[in-house]
Amino acid sequence: MQLFPKTTTFTLFCAFLTLIHAYDVVREYSGVSFFDEWDFFGSWDNLTLGDVYWLDKSDAFSQGLAYVNSVGNAIIKVDNMHSVQSPQKRNSVRITTKDSYAVGSLWIFDLVHIPYGCSVWPAVWSLGGSTWPEGGEIDIMEAINLMPSNQMALHTTSGCFHNYTPPNQLGATLVTDCSTAAGCTVGELQPNSYGSGFAAMGGGVFATQFDVAGIFTWFWSRPNIPSSVTQSNSTSGIDISQWGPPSASYLAAGQCNITEFFTPQQLILDITLCGNWAGLPEVYFPSCGNRGPTGICYNDNVVGDGSNYNDAYFEIPYVRAYTTGGVAPTPTATPFEIVSKVDISTYPGYGSVTIPLSAVTATNTKLQPSQMFFPGNGASQRISWLQIGVGWWMTSIGVIILIELL
Incomplete structure (x- = not known):
């Protein structure tokens, strides 16, 4: 018996294929309410030993280091208005989402500007709990000094690897x-993912898929952002099937059991200075040694009136978090030839030590886990089981439709 006319069957099948690639938005951070669902660190940089003090919320706002600008974009920045004398630290900002996001999540960061310059170390990342590296860490955007492009990484306890680089990964496995202290790192080879090039192009978008099949990060410069991203809004779902190959593709199969090494993640944005990556002499001096008379990161940058930090700020139209109750696709798009590929081999810093292995416990981090969206408390769990039931039902319908097509 034919359940549907052939044309209707084909339409339903196409809709089903689209459905299983879709993510539903669960939180948008944007506009005047951007900072409402973030915690401010309120402590010195006790993890990467940078020469900053991350302000609490009231001080960050009163000192003008966190605000929403006239076009509705959130700003977090390094203090570039006050003089710092040795051995003082310079004020900056680190913010962490109140919510945690479980496996099955997708995060999109639209950034107009990323902090850059000698001594500057910005990061967009996630952390699974307050004790590092238990619970895992995902570095989505992280770079230092005058690096020409972004570096991505995973940090875990022993047993997680990136030994096999998928053929469609655009970045270089390092x-x-x-x-290891540096984590399993991937260097971005596409141009304009960091620094003045990123700013000149009007910024871009980073997206990370956090899934049982693996962890995948994409970068698009502003002119190349997919239509599914540019046409999305604060309430719409998103289809990632046409996103193309990712910059970093950390496959789970045979390399890293995602649910074993990663707990639900909180999203973090921060800016530190110098520290045990940007300030390492072997990393800092080759590109920034002529920045001042001493050739030392702290002395020639942090100390002084701060005017050299005019570019040390994030400008953020939005951050969106998504989840899916269905089957999440593993990126399989064919890689494309990168025009003007970044030569990361000539620049110091890629794949270098970023976090000391002795820094296992970070105190006063304010990174206590909160209730997750999926799964979470009892109410969220009931939603999750409902989604599982719907996913099973839609899968059954898909099989029936396939039979009808045949």
Whole structure:
């Protein structure tokens, strides 16, 4: 018996294929309410030993280091207005989402500007709990000094690797063991993912898929952002099937059991200075040694009137978090030839030490887990089981439709 006319069957099948690639938005951080669902760190940089003090919320707003600008974009920045004398630290900002996002999540960061310059170390990342590296860390955007492009990484306890680089990964695998100090790192080879080039192009978008099949990060410069992203809004779902190959593709199969090494993640944005990556002499001096008379990161940058930090700020139209109750696709798009590929081999810093292995416990981090969206408390769990039931039902319908097509 034919359940549907052939044309209707084909339409339903196409809709089903689209459905299983779709994510539903669960939180947007944007506009005047951007900062409402973030915690401010309120402590010195006790993890990467940078020369900053991350202000609490009231001080960050009163000192003009966190605000929403006239076009509705959130700003977090390094203090560029006050003089710092040795051995003082310079004020900055680190913010962490109140919510945690479980496996099955997708995060999109629209950034107009990323902090850059000698001594500057910005990061967009996630952390699974207050004790590092238990619970895992995902570095989505992280760079230092005058690096020409972004570096991505995973940090875990022993047993997670990136030994196999999928053929469609656009970035270059630099370190394969995720439990090393640098993590398993991938260098971005596409142009304009950081620094003045990023700013000149009007910024861009970073997206990370956090899934049982793996962890995948995409970068698009402003002119190349997919239509599914540019046409999305604060309430619409999103289809990632046409996103193309990712910059970093950390496959789970045979390399890293995602649910074993990663707990629900809180999203973090921060800016530190110098520290044990940007300030390492072997990393800092080759590109920034002529920045001042001493050739030392702290002395020649942090100390002084701060005018050299005019570019040390994030400008953020929005951050969106999504989840899916269905089957999430593993990126399989064919890689494309990168025009003007970034030569990361000539620049110091890629794949270098970023976090000391001794820094296992960070105090006063304000990174206590909150209730997750999916799964979470009892109410969220009931929603999750409902989604599972709907997913099973839609899968059954898909099988029936396939039979009808045949």
